[in-house]
Amino acid sequence: MLPSGASPRTPEAVEAKAASAASLSVLDAEIADCFACPRLVSWRTEVAVTKRAAFRDQTYWGRPIPGFGAADAEIAILGLAPAAHGGNRTGRIFTGDRSGDVLFAALHRAGLANQSTSVSVDDGLQLRNTRIFAAVRCAPPDNKPLPQERDTCAPWLRRELELIRPSLRVVVALGAFAWAAWWPALIDVYGLRPPVPRPKFGHGAEVILPGAPDLLGCFHVSQQNTFTGRLTPAMLDEVFARAKARAGLA
Numbered sequence: 021m022l023p024s025g026a027s028p029r030t031p032e033a034v035e036a037k038a039a040s041a042a043s044l045s046v047l048d049a050e051i052a053d054c055f056a057c058p059r060l061v062s063w064r065t066e067v068a069v070t071k072r073a074a075f076r077d078q079t080y081w082g083r084p085i086p087g088f089g090a091a092d093a094e095i096a097i098l099g100l101a102p103a104a105h106g107g108n109r110t111g112r113i114f115t116g117d118r119s120g121d122v123l124f125a126a127l128h129r130a131g132l133a134n135q136s137t138s139v140s141v142d143d144g145l146q147l148r149n150t151r152i153f154a155a156v157r158c159a160p161p162d163n164k165p166l167p168q169e170r171d172t173c174a175p176w177l178r179r180e181l182e183l184i185r186p187s188l189r190v191v192v193a194l195g196a197f198a199w200a201a202w203w204p205a206l207i208d209v210y211g212l213r214p215p216v217p218r219p220k221f222g223h224g225a226e227v228i229l230p231g232a233p234d235l236l237g238c239f240h241v242s243q244q245n246t247f248t249g250r251l252t253p254a255m256l257d258e259v260f261a262r263a264k265a266r267a268g269l270a
């Protein structure tokens with residue numbers, strides 16, 4: 021599916037394009053054609069040109085990364101943003117980096133992925149009952165999007181959640197950034213106010229609100245967490261077992 025019309029280059033254009041996307045395939049194409057954040061457009065393009073030495077023979081994607089997985093997913097995994105030499109290189113979220121190695125191995129153990137690795141868009145990976153997407157769709161410098169970039173990108177997240185709302189039962193937020201990105205979506209998509217005080221992120225935290233998907237907190241699968249043992253495979257297994265149970269898949 022090709023994007024319709026001019027590429028979005030302003031927050032207002034992102035709003036309009038996201039709101040009018042009638043299907044996930046249209047939304048995915050529109051996201052991949054987005055140029056609304058000048059700093060991130062510049063960074064994703066620069067990384068794609070300079071490359072990491074190990075990947076110098078590869079053509080980097082260098083664009084925003086749409087969601088990946090089942091259109092009728094019961095479980096959504098919400099991340100922060102693509103990695104410069106992972107998703108920004110391969111064109112698929114959590115693909116081609118150490119974070120993805122850990123995440124997809126866990127999803128495979130949970131029966132939510134048909135294979136344990138994710139190395140390229142044509143590697144045959146398929147998710148079951150699960151869709152993965154990020155709060156910000158372009159790789160940011162130092163993995164740190166600015167608040168304005170998070171807000172500009174929010175309509176893509178909102179629309180993706182609206183489109184999978186009929187089946188969605190559980191959202192797993194990977195890290196505090198994703199956890200925080202959930203609250204505006206809860207208001208906009210489900211018309212619900214977050215609890216007061218707002219629940220704090222933590223590994224194993226959960227928020228259950230009637231009329232919305234259950235929210236589960238999980239430490240991010242970043243190397244800082246997995247290399248240090250802060251997040252172990254057993255901890256991920258527990259989160260996905262709980263997600264499956266809450267989604268009625270266990």
Ligand code: SF4
Nearest residue numbers: 054056057084158173
């Ligand atoms: S971060 Fe989001 S809104 Fe900004 S350019 Fe990328 S896709 Fe567009």
